[in-house]
Amino acid sequence: MTRTEFANLDPRIPVVAVDVAIFTVRGGELKVLLVKVKKRPYAGLWAFPGGIIRSDESLEQAAYRELAEKTGWRNVYLEQLYTFGDVERDRTRRAISTVYFALVNAEGLTLKTTEKYAGIEWFPVKKLPRLAYDHAGVIRYGVKRLRWKLEYSNVVWSLLPKTFTLTELQSAYEAILSKKLDKRNFRKKILSLKLLAPTGKMKRWGAHRPAELYRFKTRKPVIVKVL
């Protein structure tokens, strides 16, 4: 049986899909990558890149395949965010979706449209277009989890260049949290998490005072140890 035959069988039988929620910070704003759906009843609405998993691939493999097919991107670190399985989340059939999440540095990533979609664009999470399926709720959940993760992990490592100033780091936090942070307090707290190491080098730019460059001790996901 082919995937299409299977999907047509009985719309109450759950199919398993993956969706990829890619966030970035640009122009001081948290943005999410969306594609414009062609198929009814969601034609013209926006959604995450994604699709039904194949019988010979794991969820994670499906997520990387969908991402590569829809954007051409291969070197993005994905982690599983959550699985959405409400009965009515897709009006056309029963579909369970495991959403993978990434926070990327969008510099140098070119957006590629594929025939399957009518467009691909970055949208500020504060100014979203009309969304297909339950994806408006998925974005709200993704943003909440991302903000939580700022509190107890090094999640922004994947957004920033290898070395950065504390001012640049603070700007990333402010964009994601959507609020201004007190400079002194931010520095004290972020250094107390012991996620950062000074590089011993300075950034010099124009007439500004040189600023110390930091790096994340680990450039993969790490949880803050409090106890």
Next chain:
Amino acid sequence: MTRTEFANLDPRIPVVAVDVAIFTVRGGELKVLLVKVKKRPYAGLWAFPGGIIRSDESLEQAAYRELAEKTGWRNVYLEQLYTFGDVERDRTRRAISTVYFALVNAEGLTLKTTEKYAGIEWFPVKKLPRLAYDHAGVIRYGVKRLRWKLEYSNVVWSLLPKTFTLTELQSAYEAILSKKLDKRNFRKKILSLKLLAPTGKMKRWGAHRPAELYRFKTRKPVIVKVL
């Protein structure tokens, strides 16, 4: 088409299941609730309570239903842990499983066997029996996430009575982390997380010095705010 007809269709078509990973602390040890499988090829091995979702229920509803059917428990707070979807995780067919997680106070919870299983038991996570499917890996992942959560959340609220001494809290942490913690350091750090409130009452027991009773400010999941 019935669920059985569907499940028999083609073993490469993914079915969606939920499994419930219930942890508790007893006798100073972290334990997990397992059922003994009757069906081949996993007969005699142990697994989480769980089963295939129905077409008219969400993942969460399926998790609560499976938990109630297999244990009789209804008042347990479940949260989604992770979705496991490797191709070979179930030798009989392709199955995606969303695992729900709970940390419970097992006092007063009676274990009930159902006909579907050959037994139900608490096992120390350090002395597990042979496990069916990929459940050995699921337990390892669950324990890792639980230990992480101790660092940045109030996750043990659901394990402890409403009021408790810091010594009782430390014992729970030690059982989950499987290591001794320094008393002074633990108290200082746990209080700095601002998750606890003193009740103003004291616990008096035998010849011991009376100890102050604390409570969690919130008895639902809360993330520590560092920034």
